[in-house]
Amino acid sequence: MDIRRLQAFVKIIDIGSISRAADILNIAQPALSQQLASLETAFKQKLLIRSKMGVTPTAAGLELYRHAQTMIKQLDRAMTEVSSGGGPLVGKVSVGLSPYSSGSTLSLALLKEVRAKLPGIILHLTESFDDIYSEMVMTGRLDMAIIHGAGPIKGVNFTPLMKENFFLVAPENSPFAERGSAPVKLSELTEVPLLLPPDYNFVRKRINTAFARKQIEPHIVAEVEALLTLQDAVAAGIGFTILPWSVASKIIVPGKSRVHELRSPIIQEDVSLCVPESIPETEAGVAVRNILIELAKSMVMSQNWPGTQIMDANN
Structure with missing residues (x-):
């Protein structure tokens, strides 16, 4: 099994087109098609479905894609670690941070800490509404991610970090302003115009469930x-x-908007660090993970986020 064939296969899936993958890989399209045919012969499975819109993986193709990404990443890690010769930690560590979450508020602090303590590591940070981080971690496309919920999900492990409450962010002149710090009940929001993220975002899912x-x-x-x-x-x-709260407090505009506590019910979500179950972590990844866990705990304690509770793996 030639690793280059697996790399080409992964590129085809990522791009969704054999011809475009061939251009990017600087390989003639017939030669790339032949590599794909060799893989299908070796595994005795059809791996791709071709159409006018491009290519999509079969169930067998998705399984090979997952394993191929793991093997390619392991090879890249081996090359990096062997080349470093036991010197300072080097390599790339990728971290997914859920938008509209406490994870996204940690990005700058994480970048500063890694640059100060691990200058040989290239930190790749991503915030995306469209990607499912648990799947990206499971397939090796991300080394770790801060996501909401604590599983269980096959192929990944979770370390609980915190439990956080949701708050109402309202215009300064809203009817709730006269209450001061008195909580707002969810039943009072039926006529309130809400601006929310799309259905697939964890914030929206939690809000939908509460209503x-x-x-x-x-x-x-x-x-x-x-x-x-x-x-x-x-x-x-x-x-x-x-x-x-971690996000609500960041978007307040003094004199124009304010935060109100929500009650009846309290909308709450767990925040966890997600890492792959079957892909061994690199030393660089472990170092970044430890920094991220400590940052999450220290940020909650130092900033005294209301409605936010620090958790540990035994909670």
């Missing part, structure tokens, strides 16, 4: 993924939003 359990419908007027747009929209009085 459904109270048997009431949220009044959603827009779905917003850009945090700066959400900040400006609430400050302009266009609508309200619901976010974890």
